[in-house]
Amino acid sequence: MKFFNLFRIAYRSLNRNKLRSFLTMLGIIIGVASVIAMLAIGEGSNQTIQKSISSLGTNSIYIFPGTNSNGGVRGGAGSVQSLTLEDADAIAAHCDLVKYVSPIVQRRSQLIFGPKNWNTTVMGIRNDYMLIRSLNVTIGNGISEADQRTASKVCLVGVTVIFNLFGDENFNPIGQIIRINSIPVKIIGVLSKMGQNTFGQDQDDIVLAPFYTVQKRMMISSDHIGSIIASGKTELQVVDAVDQITSLLREKHKIAPSDAIDFTVRTQSELSNIFGSITKVMTILLASIAGISLLVGGIGIMNIMLVSVTERTREIGIRMAIGAKGKDVLLQFVIESILISIVGGLIGIIMGIVVAELVATFGGWPVVITPLSVIVSFGFSSAIGLFFGWYPARKAAALNPIDALRYE
Amino acid sequence: MPKAENLITVKELTKTYKTGNLEVFALNAISLNIDKGEFLAIMGASGSGKSTFMNIIGCLDYPTSGEYLMEGKDVLTRDKNELAELRNSKLGFVFQSFNLLPRTSAQENVELPLLYNNKVEASIREKKAIDALTSVGLSDRLGAMPNELSGGQQQRVAIARALVNEPLVIMADEPTGNLDSKTSYEIMGIFQKLNDEGITIVMVTHEPDIAQFAKTNIVFKDGNIIANHPVSDRKIATEELIKIATLTDEKSTT
Ligand SMILES: Nc1ncnc2c1ncn2[C@@H]1O[C@H](COP(=O)(O)OP(=O)(O)OP(=O)(O)O)[C@@H](O)[C@H]1O
Ligand SMILES: [Mg+2]
Numbered sequence: 001m002k003f004f005n006l007f008r009i010a011y012r013s014l015n016r017n018k019l020r021s022f023l024t025m026l027g028i029i030i031g032v033a034s035v036i037a038m039l040a041i042g043e044g045s046n047q048t049i050q051k052s053i054s055s056l057g058t059n060s061i062y063i064f065p066g067t068n069s070n071g072g073v074r075g076g077a078g079s080v081q082s083l084t085l086e087d088a089d090a091i092a093a094h095c096d097l098v099k100y101v102s103p104i105v106q107r108r109s110q111l112i113f114g115p116k117n118w119n120t121t122v123m124g125i126r127n128d129y130m131l132i133r134s135l136n137v138t139i140g141n142g143i144s145e146a147d148q149r150t151a152s153k154v155c156l157v158g159v160t161v162i163f164n165l166f167g168d169e170n171f172n173p174i175g176q177i178i179r180i181n182s183i184p185v186k187i188i189g190v191l192s193k194m195g196q197n198t199f200g201q202d203q204d205d206i207v208l209a210p211f212y213t214v215q216k217r218m219m220i221s222s223d224h225i226g227s228i229i230a231s232g233k234t235e236l237q238v239v240d241a242v243d244q245i246t247s248l249l250r251e252k253h254k255i256a257p258s259d260a261i262d263f264t265v266r267t268q269s270e271l272s273n274i275f276g277s278i279t280k281v282m283t284i285l286l287a288s289i290a291g292i293s294l295l296v297g298g299i300g301i302m303n304i305m306l307v308s309v310t311e312r313t314r315e316i317g318i319r320m321a322i323g324a325k326g327k328d329v330l331l332q333f334v335i336e337s338i339l340i341s342i343v344g345g346l347i348g349i350i351m352g353i354v355v356a357e358l359v360a361t362f363g364g365w366p367v368v369i370t371p372l373s374v375i376v377s378f379g380f381s382s383a384i385g386l387f388f389g390w391y392p393a394r395k396a397a398a399l400n401p402i403d404a405l406r407y408e
Numbered sequence: 409m410p411k412a413e414n415l416i417t418v419k420e421l422t423k424t425y426k427t428g429n430l431e432v433f434a435l436n437a438i439s440l441n442i443d444k445g446e447f448l449a450i451m452g453a454s455g456s457g458k459s460t461f462m463n464i465i466g467c468l469d470y471p472t473s474g475e476y477l478m479e480g481k482d483v484l485t486r487d488k489n490e491l492a493e494l495r496n497s498k499l500g501f502v503f504q505s506f507n508l509l510p511r512t513s514a515q516e517n518v519e520l521p522l523l524y525n526n527k528v529e530a531s532i533r534e535k536k537a538i539d540a541l542t543s544v545g546l547s548d549r550l551g552a553m554p555n556e557l558s559g560g561q562q563q564r565v566a567i568a569r570a571l572v573n574e575p576l577v578i579m580a581d582e583p584t585g586n587l588d589s590k591t592s593y594e595i596m597g598i599f600q601k602l603n604d605e606g607i608t609i610v611m612v613t614h615e616p617d618i619a620q621f622a623k624t625n626i627v628f629k630d631g632n633i634i635a636n637h638p639v640s641d642r643k644i645a646t647e648e649l650i651k652i653a654t655l656t657d658e659k660s661t662t
């Protein structure tokens with residue numbers, strides 16, 4: 001019953017100091033909401049990046065010309081041209097740990113259909129590419145081996161290309177002839193929709209064609225290829241497969257053991273790690289911003305609490321004069337702080353989730369709300385609220401009633 | 409006349425304040441008996457130690473040395489929590505500056521001592537507060553905030569708050585210091601009524617005419633009691649208020 005009385009006293013006190021209660025709560029709301037929203041954005045992009053990378057196939061191996069060991073995966077691609085079709089064929093023939101191999105040539109090209117035109121990436125690939133990337137054809141057929149051999153003028157298109165050339169994503173373009181760099185090419189299949197990748201690139205904005213079709217008919221004659229994609233027999237053998245490929249290409253490129261190689265081999269898990277560290281940096285950045293808002297919120301709480309100390313000390317004096325014990329007064333203030341923390345914390349959590357969802361809806365940015373961010377931000381803000389509610393009250397409650405009454 | 413029961417006894421009560429090297433004797437070995445049913449007015453020049461004395465017998469402060477018995481039992485050996493209970497159940501305070509909780513209605517202010525009292529059931533809390541406010545003539549202003557009340561009305565709320573736990577003593581430090589004379593007389597009327605009902609009243613005042621409403625006057629000087637005598641021509645508040653009313657009537661008719 002006594003506790004209930006104190007609860008009533010605390011509630012009345014909060015109710016009659018609405019502005020002060022609200023401002024204290026605001027500090028907690030800002031702190032909690034910003035931490036939750038920031039970390040939700042960070043974690044969201046992190047998970048999306050991981051997902052889109054693993055969707056590329058966990059045992060894929062990428063071989064790029066040139067070297068760039070600074071983490072910039074494709075940095076050397078344009079500058080050095082060290083890979084040839086023969087390299088790809090040699091890997092297929094000699095590396096027994098490698099399951100699928102496809103050379104890749106690609107260029108940006110102008111597509112024309114009737115009055116419409118569209119600029120996109122045209123990739124020349126072998127059919128293994130489809131297996132390595134787990135790509136499917138939804139309408140029509142895939143590229144046949146005969147198409148590959150004869151460099152026939154056929155292609156597979158992504159839905160973005162269909163939309164831009166035919167005006168409707170759901171248009172069935174099978175059999176239509178489009179011009180790629182003025183060469184007429186027949187559409188034989190539509191690629192299943194893949195959506196955006198982590199970097200906002202539209203993965204459906206693409207045209208796939210037989211390797212020779214692109215290399216012989218569309219490229220300014222060159223024996224060099226852009227890159228090679230391969231896959232290990234199993235996920236566990238990927239590392240050994242990389243070693244096989246590296247030593248094979250070393251031999252073929254006639255590189256002395258002491259010299260640096262002129263190509264780069266990357267596995268899917270290495271790529272994951274690189275992007276993982278990028279997202280980690282981003283998460284740390286967002287977490288720091290959130291931490292600063294938490295601190296600012298905390299200082300706000302502290303200010304309000306300390307500024308009201310004089311008024312509160314006199315109030316404590318009055319309460320003690322009419323019979324409140326030191327512990328009654330302390331308990332009252334702790335109850336007040338807990339009420340403020342809980343209400344402010346809950347509002348903060350709701351606001352944080354709402355902001356995160358708004359970012360997700362209107363910014364098209366993936367968000368994932370982690371329980372840890374909720375617990376940490378809520379815990380920190382309420383700890384500050386509690387401490388700065390409790391500490392001045394403890395000092396005042398330790399005074400003689402008459403000193404508290406006279407406090408200035 | 410039956411021998412009055414003793415309520416408060418202080419012996420050699422001393423309070424010193426140190427300011428720098430200087431030691432101020434705010435109270436200089438004061439000894440005094442206060443009987444139950446007494447209405448005591450404490451007079452004296454500013455700085456003579458009246459408030460210091462009140463605060464100590466009101467258990468708001470500790471003396472530097474001396475003895476203090478209430479109903480024959482030692483007070484000064486009790487700890488802070490026990491003193492808080494004593495203040496809550498046996499003492500009521502009325503201050504010069506009212507000391508009501510701001511932004512808190514009259515009724516809630518009066519309920520406050522009851523909330524700190526374990527023995528009072530929630531069900532009778534409201535009734536007790538309303539009864540106390542009614543006895544000081546404020547039954548129609550229960551929901552009023554302190555800033556919506558006149559000084560005299562605020563002081564009455566403070567008296568109701570002091571009354572609500574049915575105390576033995578009411579301690580009032582210059583209760584009329586901020587009020588005009590008519591309002592002061594009204595407050596004295598309330599005190600005399602409470603005193604007639606058996607509540608002991610200890611009051612500090614600067615004004616000799618206010619002191620005349622008490623039964624006994626004592627005078628402080630430099631921390632000592634220099635005079636202690638019963639009031640010979642005691643004023644009765646109800647009569648004084650009628651006199652004031654006829655006076656103002658005469659003025660307005662002439
Ligand atoms: N907290 C304190 N610290 C130092 N000195 C004090 C303190 N309180 C009171 N004093 C001194 O003790 C003496 C008595 O003060 P007290 O307040 O009891 O006087 P008083 O009789 O109530 O005066 P007044 O009529 O002006 O209210 C004064 O000299 C005062 O300066
Ligand atoms: Mg005084």
